[in-house]
Amino acid sequence: MDTIITIKDVSFNYVTGEQISRGVKNVNLEIERGSFVVLLGHNGSGKSTLAKLLNGFLTPTEGEIIVDGINTADESKIFDLRSRVGMVFQNPDNQMVASIIEDDLAFGPENLGVEREEIGRRINWALDIVNMSEHRHRTPTKLSGGQKQRIAIAAVLAMLPNILILDESTAMLDPKGRSEVLETAHKLNKEENMTVILITHYMDEAIDADRIVVMNDGEVILDGAPSEVYQQTDVIRRAGLELPVAARVSEKLIERGYPIKFCLTDKELAEELCQLK
Amino acid sequence: MSIEIKNLSFVYGAKSAYEKRALEDVSFTIKDGETLGIIGTTGSGKSTLIQHLNALIRVTNGSIVIDDIDLSQKRINLQLLRSKIGMLFQYPEYQLFEDTVEADVAFGPKNFGYKKEDIDYMVRQAIELVGLDYYEVKDKSPFELSGGQKRRVAIAGIIASRPSILVLDEPTAGLDPIGKREILDLVKRLKDSFVKTIIMISHNMDEIAEYCDHVIVLHEGKLIYDTTPEELFSDKEKLVGTGLSLPHTVNIARLLSEKGVEINESCLDVDSLVNAIEKAVPNE
Amino acid sequence: MSRDITLGQYYPVESFAHKLDPRVKLLLVIVYIVGVFLVDSLYAYIVVGAFLITSIIVSRIPFKSVLKSVKGIIFIVIFTAILNLLFHKEGEVLWSFWIIVITKEGVLFSIKMALRLLLLVLGTTLLTYTTTPMSLTDGMESLLSPLKLVKFPVHDVSIIMSIALRFIPILMEEVDKIMMAQKARGASFDNGNLFKRAKALLPVLIPLFVSAFRRADELALALDARCYNATPNRTRYKKLTLSWRDLVATIAFAVYIVLIVAVNNNFWGLY
Known part of the structure; x- marks a missing residue:
């Protein structure tokens, strides 16, 4: 396995005054280059803390994290680290610095001292991937939430990262915007071999992932392929998450003795049931 | 309180370079005691419509009559209207401003001119x-x-003024599943005991199917359906081209029907779907 | 979304004036203003007026839209004109009543001052109509860049300006939303005396500040995530380049100044 992220015995505590609250504890993970990993958990489960540890916003209280060969605690390499780990946040409005889209995309590479012609090439490429080329010279104000979030993705892509972290980037979007962002993330994963870490509390966004990591109370409580993880329905409910409708229906049918396998999508469930007929 | 909306149209920035038609000839009636779901994609005119209901946007074209208040009149008793129609906007936590929870919840009743003793009781x-635990939170800062x-x-700040109609604009937006469930349960509880009529905007078809008994669909400013969730979701063709999807339970039933497993009941929640499947595909 | 906020009222058409380099435009507006202040004969105002009208035509912005910008200040113009009229007491008396004395010079002076104010506003408006706030910022950054030599953080200032421009419309929209939410809770913003009205704004201002700080927090993270301050050798993607248009415009403005000076001094004996 070509490991791109190694998280070893990592704990992190938030310290505010005298109070110490646990962000994450004893996390051990190895993430494979080019994989699509979904990090699930309810608010306060520690998933966003983990994301912030990955690009050096926070450094572990205990343990160490190696991302693409860089120890996140090494301050001399912090910008190198951040240019390799592109991070997109929740509110699309709060991460754009310029009023013209191409200027916003240029911001990252400008900070890194990239040559003008190269910045131009990167902007072309990034806008093309997120399918927003025709908006290059426009302002973001009139765009939909999904479009704005795709611009935010393009803006980190312009730094040519190897890893893309979407930190609850779908939470504020309508269903259309959510699927736009998800599609873009999957496309990057498939076509550019980008390692994607998607952080969310919507379980249905995790169905197509290579791997799901469920967090609760700062700890990793489930880790595996979607079909394995979803079957742990009790653990998932205890973690404050909601199973997709197809999973809930198939769970009830299995309880009632139906010889079907546990399904995640509407289509899968319909196909299973048809075979019984 | 019933609401009658007739031929309502609205244009933003009329006669300017940025003119935008938000509502076009919308007519429908909301009966007393209903839970109405308003669905439509972003930009379909949902927000514009509900802002008309308590005169945050004044009627310029068409009419709205709420009980005996005619909103197309020039002079209306805004305070009375707004105390009767509680409106919860998206991300309502961003409207909190007072030092304490108690004072913040009291803001509405105070503005509507209730007496001090009444306000204390209403807030509590x-x-x-x-x-929430009154004694635990009342002196805390909402922040x-x-x-x-x-x-x-x-x-709480909205219902403290005892509205007869509660309008909720995506009340669960941005919350995680636990938070979502809590808010939806709360809405249901309020409907059963406290508020007569509920109007809810939601992007989540599963929520609409489960909680509403009347639903309207807006598309590009026009009202395209005014019906019950059973009716609306019975036919997948109805929502084609609106950018809206079916509730998952209905979608599963539809996929089964396509494959020759006929499911005739309306399945608006998980349990009714499971029961319908048991009937259609008996388990030997 | 009840109103459309276009900061600096940029008017999106393609024209000669729109295509000028923002640095050149900024400098030329300064030249124009100097010109307006140089004027001391009414005839020279004709030169300025003619020049302004030509500029408006060249910028392809409807006169109606340009005149709109005057609406906001017309009260100030009239007010100062009346004051000037009343306080200018020397010269040939045209009319007097009680303590009010109106002189011929006073009339001329207040007309001149009113014209000056109007021409200043119209001229600078034309700049904001033909230049996006973004390119104005770029222009200013570029013009201020010599200050880097004295360690003035030109680049940081331009980022701050650019972020301000980006967030003003967002915060304006937020004000709308919060006001609506508070109105729905029975707040009213247009009743009572000044003190009452100011107090009524608290329920809007507090949430607005809270939100602005929250946004600033998130924005700071986003800036860091995009390697802000990674290297002192920051590059610039947008490069401002001069074209023949800028040369033509500069010549036109030179002619403008010469004409004003000439007319002021009655060089051709026109009056």
């Missing part, structure tokens, strides 16, 4: 109704609370 009742708690304080 509202805070308890939304499931210290968690996201879900803030939202419940905001809801």
Whole structure:
């Protein structure tokens, strides 16, 4: 396995005054280059803390994290680290610095001292991937939430990262915007071999992932392929998450003795049931 | 209180370079005691429509009559109207501003001119109704609370004035599943005990299917359906081209029907779908 | 979303004036203003007026839209004109009543001052109509860049300006939303005396500040995530380049100044 992220015995505590609250504890993970990993958990489960540890916003209280060969605690390499780990946040409005889209995309590479012609090439490429080329010279104000979030993705892509972290980037979007962002993330994963870490509390966004990591109370409580993880329905409910409708229906049918396998999508469930007929 | 909307149209920035038609000839009636779901994609005119209901946008074309208040009249009693129609906007926690939860919840009743003794009681009742411990939170700053708690304080601030109609614009937006469930349960509880009529905007078809008994669909400013969820979701063709999807339970039933497993009942929640499947595909 | 906020009222058409380099435009507006202040004969105002009208035509912005910008200040113009009229007491008396004395010079002076104010506003408006706030910022950054030599953080200032421009419309929209939410809770913003009204704004201002700080927090993270301050050798993607248009415009403005000076001094004996 070509490991791109190694998280070893990592704990992190938030310290505010005298109070110490646990962000994450004893996390051990190895993430494979080019994989699509979904990090699930309810608010306060520690998933966003983990994301912030990955690009050096926070450094572990205990343990160490190696991302693409860089120890996140090494301050001399912090910008190198951040240019390799592109991070997109929740509110699309709060991460754009310029009023013209191409200027916003240029911001990252400008900070890194990239040559003008190269910045131009990167902007072309990034806008093309997120399918927003025709908006290059426009302002973001009139765009939909999904479009704005795709611009935010393009803006980190312009730094040519190897890893893309979407930190609850779908939470504020309508269903259309959510699927736009998800599609873009999957496309990057498939076509550019980008390692994607998607952080969310919507379980249905995790169905197509290579791997799901469920967090609760700062700890990793489930880790595996979607079909394995979803079957742990009790653990998932205890973690404050909601199973997709197809999973809930198939769970009830299995309880009632139906010889079907546990399904995640509407289509899968319909196909299973048809075979019984 | 019933609401009658007739031929309502609205244009933003009329006669300017940025003119935008938001509502076009919308007519429908909301009966007393209903739970109405308003669905439509972003930009379909949902927000414009509900802002008309308590005169945050004044009627310029068409008419709205709420009981005996005619909103197309020039002079209306805004305070009376707004106390009767409670409106919860998206991310309502961003409207909190007072030093304490108690003072914030009291803001509405105070503005509507209730007496001090009444206000104290109303505030306490509202805070308890939304499931918070009155003595624990009343002196806290609203900014210290968690996201879900803030939202419940905001809801308390609306229902404290005892509206007959409660309008909710995506009340669960941005919450995690636990927070979502809590708010939806709260809405249901309010409907059963406190508020007569509920109007809810939601992007989530599963929520609409489960909670509403009347639903309207807006598409590009026009009202394209005014019906019940059973009716609306019975035919997948109805929502084609609107950018809206079917509730998952209905979608599963539809996929089964396509494959020759006929499911005739309306399946608006998980349990009714499971029962329908048991009938259609008996388990030997 | 009830109103459309176009900061600096940029008017999106393609024209000669729109295509000028923002640095050149900024400098030329300064030249124009100097010109307006140089004027001391009414005839020279004709030169300025003619020049302004030509500029408006060249910028392809409807006169109606340009005149709109005057609406906001017309009260100030009239007010100062009346004051000037009343306080200018020397010269040939045209009319007097009680303590009010109106002189011929006073009339001329207040007309001149009113014209000056109007021409200043119209001229600078034309700049904001033909230049996006973004390119104005770029232009200013570029013009201020010599200050880097004295360690003035030109680049940081331009980022701050650019972020301000980006967030003003967002915060304006937020004000709308909060006001609506508070109105729905029975707040009213247009009743009572000044003190009452100011107090009524608290329920809007507090949430607005809270939100602005929250946004600033998130924005700071986003800036860091995009390697802000990674290297002192920051590059610039947008490069401002001069074209023949800028040369033509500069010549036109030179002619403008010469004409004003000439007319002021009655060089051709026109009056």
